[in-house]
Amino acid sequence: MIEAAPAKVNLFLHVIGKRDDGLHLLDSLVVFAGIGDSLALAPGAGLLVVGPEAAGLAAEPDNLVLRATRALAEAAGRPPGPGLTLTKRLPVASGIGGGSADAAAALRLLARAWGVAVPPGLAARLGADVTACLISQPLRFGGIGEAIAPAPALPEFGLLLCNPRIPLGTAAVFSARAPGFSAPAPLPAAWADATAMARDLGAATRNDLQAAAIGLCPPIAGVLAALGALPGCLLARMSGSGATCFGLFPTPAMARAGAGLLPDGWWSWGGGLHPGVRAG
Numbered sequence: 639m640i641e642a643a644p645a646k647v648n649l650f651l652h653v654i655g656k657r658d659d660g661l662h663l664l665d666s667l668v669v670f671a672g673i674g675d676s677l678a679l680a681p682g683a684g685l686l687v688v689g690p691e692a693a694g695l696a697a698e699p700d701n702l703v704l705r706a707t708r709a710l711a712e713a714a715g716r717p718p719g720p721g722l723t724l725t726k727r728l729p730v731a732s733g734i735g736g737g738s739a740d741a742a743a744a745l746r747l748l749a750r751a752w753g754v755a756v757p758p759g760l761a762a763r764l765g766a767d768v769t770a771c772l773i774s775q776p777l778r779f780g781g782i783g784e785a786i787a788p789a790p791a792l793p794e795f796g797l798l799l800c801n802p803r804i805p806l807g808t809a810a811v812f813s814a815r816a817p818g819f820s821a822p823a824p825l826p827a828a829w830a831d832a833t834a835m836a837r838d839l840g841a842a843t844r845n846d847l848q849a850a851a852i853g854l855c856p857p858i859a860g861v862l863a864a865l866g867a868l869p870g871c872l873l874a875r876m877s878g879s880g881a882t883c884f885g886l887f888p889t890p891a892m893a894r895a896g897a898g899l900l901p902d903g904w905w906s907w908g909g910g911l912h913p914g915v916r917a918g
């Protein structure tokens with residue numbers, strides 16, 4: 639049994655308020671890319687991390703996969719989970735929710751293996767992004783990430799993800815944000831094509847963490863400039879708390895071609911959206 643853990647991309651991210659406990663109220667349109675980590679059942683016990691980005695987790699004392707496994711085992715009255723192999727392809731701490739996607743993949747995989755449902759609210763307790771990653775299809779979220787609503791009907795488009803290979807902690811970026819809040823974004827029910835979608839996203843939405851992230855990690859500005867200069871790029875913006883940025887293109891093929899034109903030394907991937915995961 640293998641479960642995909644697709645990368646989460648925030649097409650916009652508005653910070654619209656702050657709760658008494660310090661967590662921020664958000665409004666975000668999220669899509670899931672055709673690249674991600676993957677998680678497989680393995681013989682024995684424990685978690686083995688392999689793949690091109692595994693080194694980023696070498697010092698991680700409590701992988702989110704193990705936290706998710708323990709939480710579901712406890713809720714389902716099961717002994718601690720089976721052996722798992724995580725193939726890590728997404729850079730760690732990079733604003734595309736790799737850890738959250740891995741936790742969500744663990745919940746889906748084990749719920750299926752054990753024939754149980756993921757209890758409501760369990761994903762949200764593991765992290766603000768885990769509820770969205772459990773669904774892993776285009777959606778809009780509110781609250782601190784747990785309030786899920788439908789996305790507008792999306793046209794075909796391509797996504798190019800690029801990261802300057804500098805990890806950026808989410809809490810640090812929220813703390814560095816300038817004071818003030820945005821309004822929720824006005825969105826249509828549907829976009830006819832990628833050009834209309836990019837035009838509306840560019841005009842009426844933003845990533846409210848982008849300026850703070852650039853302040854902490856100036857190379858992000860170079861990534862945005864490089865993406866924006868690629869042939870066919872309709873919009874270049876940062877995802878989540880960074881440092882990964884995305885370029886929006888008319889087609890997945892154009893995004894793939896753009897990836898080949900970026901400087902060596904940056905992590906990049908181009909293509910389309912993930913076709914969708916099976917619910918638990």
Ligand SMILES: C[C@@](CO)(OP(=O)(O)O)[C@H](O)COP(=O)(O)OP(=O)(O)OC[C@H]1O[C@@H](n2ccc(N)nc2=O)[C@H](O)[C@@H]1O
Nearest residue numbers: 661662733734735738765766767782808809812878879880
């Ligand atoms: C910013 C976003 C946007 O999708 O993405 P990433 O940059 O992490 O990918 C998410 O809200 C991140 O979700 P996630 O990565 O699960 O965050 P958590 O582990 O729950 O929280 C990490 C820290 O971020 C801050 N945080 C997170 C979510 C939120 N709504 N308000 C916050 O202030 C808090 O300081 C919190 O302690």
Ligand SMILES: Nc1ncnc2c1ncn2[C@@H]1O[C@H](COP(=O)(O)OP(=O)(O)O)[C@@H](O)[C@H]1O
Nearest residue numbers: 701702703730731732733734735736737738740
């Ligand atoms: N399986 C995992 N993959 C990535 N990060 C993990 C994982 N397990 C725990 N973490 C921790 O979660 C933090 C956030 O990771 P990640 O989800 O990749 O970033 P972001 O929240 O910026 O999208 C990392 O800094 C790492 O310490």
